Amino acid sequence: MAQGQLIFISGGVRSGKSAYAESVVRAAGSARKVYIASGQAYDEEMKKRIERHRLDRFQDGWHTIEQAYRMESVLEKLQPEDMVLWDCVTTWLANELYEGWETGNMCADQPGCMEEKWNGLQQSILAMLHTVDLLTVVSNEVLDDFVRDELYQSWLGRIHIWLVQQADQAIEMENGLAFRRK
Template sequence: MAGSTLIFVSGGVRSGKSAWAEKKVLDAEAARSIYLASGRAYDAEMKARIERHRMDRLGRGWTTIEQPLHLEDALAKLQPGDAVLWDCVTTWLANELYEGWENGMPCAEQPGCMEKKWARLQETLIGIQEIAAVLVIVSNEVLDDFIRDRTYQFWLGKIHLWLVAQAKEAYEMENGFAYKRK
């Protein structure tokens, strides 16, 4: 990818990856630190949790863009030179794979649906890099997530391989320590 620096970090649940990634973005000293949040409010409790996290980030100087689906819609909200954190791939993937489940037609069961979303994600990440100074992407480990769906694991693995290949730096987090893999 041309443009900004891409940094990819993955790790297990509670590995410290999100806090570490936040520090990387804040250290970039950009005009704006953008937090692309992938959480989706399915109920009042989750809505309150998302709002609490957004307000906490605001108090620490972040601009939050809630984008649980269709990450490409965030492009229009970015400004040249932003430092961007996308947290997290696994949440976005679950949202996109199972979009339409409430109507009995999740993307995961529609031929070609996820392939289209994957192509759009690649284009979007390239687009973000053309705008941003730095893009830090966070994800859980492929087999560490609570979802044991083979389709989910396949797509997460495919996305991770692509991100590591494109990244200037790739890290694996464990117990608060970042181990550089690339």
């Protein structure tokens, strides 16, 4: 089976990681550019932001897949040779880990729930790499995120370690500058 290239880009909030990731995908080729967006509209302001970003990407030639949960659902929407940008791991993790918070029945509190989601994510990423030419994954740094929860940070660290191990390139962003770590 062919293997697509995996690029992992991490950085602090406002480090320029998303803009850099977009430039990497644009420069990679002329195939379809796909943006996997993990954000959710919890209120009217966020709904407007998501719609504005979707429109901006569309005008720039991107195909957007809104996927806040269950990355395996993305697979059927991808085409061979796609250049894919997933922004971002941290939003997906918060969505999955705290799913059910409104009912008091969070995944984080259910034995094995997050392990199942993590296994699904790993399998989804590996399957994407056998379909697309490029998968660029963006994430915030483990200790530089809005969530100051040890469980969240532990899962994010675990995901980062695996992504770096799988990646063809691992890049850390600081103040708009890219530093290749792998």
